Amino acid sequence: MVQNEEDDLIEYGYRRIIITITCVLCAMLEIVDTTIVNVALNNMRGSLGATLTDVAWVITAYAIANVIVIPMTSWLSQQFGRRNYFATSIVIFTLASFLCGNATNIWELVAFRFIQGLGGGALLVTAQTIITESYPVAKRGMAQAIYGMGVIVGPTLGPPLGGYIVDHFSWPFIFYINIPLGIIATFLTIAFVKSPKYGTKLKANQVDWWGIIFLSSFIGSLQFVLEHGQQDDWFNNGWIVILSTVSIFGLLLFIWRELTYEHPIVNLKVFKDNNLKIGTIMCFILGFGLYGSTFIIPIYTQSVLGWSATDAGLLLIPSSITTGIMMPFIGKMIQRGIPQAYMVALGFFMFFLFTFLMRGVLTPDTGVEHMFWPLILRGVGLGLLFVPITTLSLSTLKGKHIGEGAAFTGMMRQLGGSFGIAIITTYLSRFNQEHRVNLISHxxxxxxxxxxxxxxxxxxxxxxxxxxxxxxxxxxxxxxxxxxxxxSVLSFMDIFMYLGLLFLFCIPFILLIKKGKNKINPADAMH
Structure with a gap:
């Protein structure tokens, strides 16, 4: 029965092409919007009369909403029907983009960014699932590769695109460009996307409201602490202490609620699977490396080398293109039965080599030519990690547990990025002070x-x-x-060294992975 329903969702010809383009477009819209605002913060500060701390909330609000909604997406699409939920998410995202562009003060903008994040988080996971179900099993590897290109290129596309828009137009246009694309995606979704029939709707009194509250308080507080810890002096600040406490209690109450409630919003029982446990830790480290390096390299080029935001963004594009080119080959390698554990181990080693080489080329006047090949290695490493880690995590799960496990891998990748940026920011300033004192003493x-x-x-x-x-x-x-x-240069060298050691340290853990059904679809995986 389930097999027939899955077959009903498979599309052919122009319908499948349209669905693929719609889903990749929506995933890219959501990911580009995560990083596009970074280069516009100064302009926003000027026109909205905000402080640097206030304007940082434009990024924080979006990230908090994103991470809260990702684990709930599988459950929400079952309640409302996947097509309806996806179309509604696009409408929320598009409408919020319009409101962001028209915000008259910083707190209006922050509120609209939070709403935009609620719509955006749903786009990423649901687009993945729709692409998976639209392709027959034999072709899902290639579908995954197409989706993977969008996911990897997205974060890198944000800064140069944002820089160009801010330089040639004004900051509201970084939100307005979403509007025509959102309208087109909404109509295409309603016309072409089908909803699976599985999933039981709950009555209002059966909905896990407490689970939603505990999850939101845990993740929302944690995300705030990570984003604002360094600038607010960590645990010397009252708010950071209060929110850290809320986050810990939120997590404990959330785990208790989900394990004891009849209709949990997130099924934690999938964590009995050993591969998923190890895989989510690896996804966390992948997020740490992916978002951490995407964050640290533009800071180095702008603060030490004095590059413009656009040039700093463009530097990362060859690395992303390398990952994109590798995606189809990785998909074929997995389908041919090459063990993903070997690919992941090699990917971690490549990432270690990238950090080792970057550490060696950092000077106060490093040029593009010095960073080009290390960044290409980074692209190869990410290509070997992205799909294989997720397929490994889910290789021993079955049926709807695959979707539930995939939501965790997606959430852990996002949280890994948040932890990475918070830890890098903290240690960058600490190392900087230490090196300055040492240099002055000489x-x-x-x-x-x-x-x-x-x-x-x-x-x-x-x-x-x-x-x-x-x-x-x-x-x-x-x-x-x-x-x-x-x-500054010595501090960046230290950060690259520790980042590399983290990836090298992970290689032995990959040997703990059980051999699953090696030819699992990459497509079932990459939420």
């Missing part, structure tokens, strides 16, 4: 080399017409700037 004013350097700089400024005292003051400022730049 700058002895009585040292002959230091005196010679200062004298050369002073003579240079005096030759431009400055008085001896002015030239001396400027010489010391140049020296201080060099110390700051050098301590």
């Amino acid at each position: 700058l002895d004013k009585t040292s002959f080399e230091v005196q010679q350097t200062v004298q050369k700089l002073q003579m240079g400024f005096m030759s431009k017409g400055y008085s001896a005292n002015e030239a001396l003051a400027k010489a010391y400022k140049v020296l201080e700037y060099k110390v700051m730049t050098q301590s």
